[in-house]
Amino acid sequence: MNKNNNYKGRFIGLKKTGFCSLLLLLLSSILQAGFHMKWVEVDVVLDADGKAWIAYAVRWSCRNADLHGFYFEGFAGIPVFDDQNAYALDQNQVRYPVEIHEITSRKYDIILANGQAFSDGEITYFFRYATDLEASGNVTQTQYGNDVLAVFNWAPVQWSEALDHETVIVHYPILLPGEMVTEGDLETYRFMTEKYVNQRYLMDFPAVRNRQGESVFTVRFHRANIGKRYHFQIQTYIDAKYFQLNTMAPRRAGGKVEGFQQAEERFILNRFFPGSVFSRLPMRSGELLILAGGFGILFVLFPVFIMTRKHRSMLVAREGIERVNWDGNEWIPPKLQVGSFRKSGKVFKTLDMLEAGLLLDVPLTTLLGIMLAGLEDSGKIKIEKLEPELMIHKMPDARSDNVYEKMLLSSIRDDGVLSQASLNRIFQAAGSGLEQKIWDSDLEATKDYYRKKMKFETVSAGETCPDTRQYRSPHPGQFYHSHYARANEISQSCSRQFESIQHNFSTFRSTPACYEGPFLQNVCHDACHSACHSACHSACHSACHGACHGACVSSGH
Secondary structure: OOOOOOOOOOOOOOOOOOOHHHHHHHHHHHHHEEEEEEEEEEEEEEEOOOOOEEEEEEEEEOOEEOOOOOEEOOHHHHHHHOOOEEHHHHHHHOOEEEEEEEEOOOEEEEEEEOOOEEEEEEEEEEEEEEEOOOOOOEEEEEEOOOOOEEEEEEEOOOOOEEEEEEEEEEEEEEEOOOOOOOOOHHHHHHEEEHHHHHHHHHOOOOEOOOOOOOOEEEEEEEEEEOOOOOOOOEEEEHHHOOOOOOOOOOOOOOEEEEEEEOOOEEEHHHOOOOOOHHHHOOEOHHHHHHHHHHHHHHHHHHHHHHHHHHHHHHHHHHHHHOOOOOOOOOOOOOOOOOOOOOOOOOOOOOOHHHHHHOOOOOOHHHHHHHHHHHHHHHHOEEEEOOOOOOOEOOOOEEEEOOOOHHHHHEEOOOOEOOOHHHHHHHHHHHHHHHHHHHOOOOOOOHHHHHHHHHHOOOOOOOOOOOOOOOOEOOOOOEEEOOOOOHHHHHHHHHHOOOOOOOOOOOHOOOOOOOHHHHHHOOOOOOOOOOOOOOOOHHHHHHHHHHHHHHHHHOOOO
């Protein structure tokens, strides 16, 4: 929810213009001013004990208006915020510290630190908190036939503004045997969703690694054009053996569970109407019984009147109800199929040199050496010293149209030193740009294209390289005319100096230098929309309602 919408009016001194012209200018300036939310992306990292890290990335767009921050409320569980790592980043990669203030136990203020405000462009707020989702009832266990499944029933906060899109990425405490999720993995994990989840959201299974470089079972849910206060509810099931939970939801509302703590159900109507507007009503089983009892007493005379006049119709309805097998397990969900937006054979042919290198898993120090050698060859910089520390002199008129070269030039300090943090941001930005460009491309075909087009091999320090050999970027007119030997010297110096980039990008993404919470996984395009299954609660409700309704309608009421 936004706040601090202070508009800046522009006052222009006019000598001979009329009052109407002045009014139109002021009105135009005011109408152009303001700010609004663009999108929200959420990462949920589940632990086996039901606790979780929940990370938000919230993008705002501003124009001639001071944005300080926004309110954050409507969350599940008790949050413990990571205040030290909260920050904001604008479109120029300028970083702002963020403060989180508690207004009440259910409402927090997320603002730029030290009274700062952002006026023009786009800015993204990053913050995260830890919470116990089992204690709040969002993670528990349920019985499905003779099996026990873990339930994840959760939704991010509802926003007071419409969004271009909202994305939720859920990381389960399961290590994959391979790089990608297969249908066999889904069968093994017994992964299922409620029917409405497949109907509302695009869903896919991105490849994600943890800090140890291990592939983690991850599910991404995406929806475009989100309306105001949209309830992004997710309800999934998975084999409970991958968790160590202490709670269990009873089969029936208000029932008992032996050997486990009874899970708290603050939204009991979600049993009967999952994903509907009724599922959002805060009501426990005792309150539901009281409400049902009140309605029963209030309408007791009406059922008696109906039964005396329509005795035969009610017998038919009772027979229909008796045929419903409340404890049966005849409902078998269909298999969930892995879907993708990737198009076989499609190749994205205009990647930047740095993005192509990341795609091919070229060592980061090699890519950095290529970029620095190219800048030196074009006269934008002069490398004064390689040992013991890389020293660079940036020419006063050094400019570049390439976004990554521009970031690299701006990262050179006045003392000629490259900072570790700035290099991390460059590779983070390149990785994000790469993912957005090739979201629907054939990965292997694209890799083969750039393996043939670009040669990233290095040579020994004493080897002579012809001037005709060059590092070529796929953009026409952009070349990196550096000898391999010179690029190799620079990359070796960078390898000794910068520890966090002494590997390729796949490994870099799982290191603390790149993984500041789960924020990097922030682009959702590759999704599927298939394989829905019918919920047993809906089946039971439909059977009961159909029997009673049919009897009443057939009798003329």
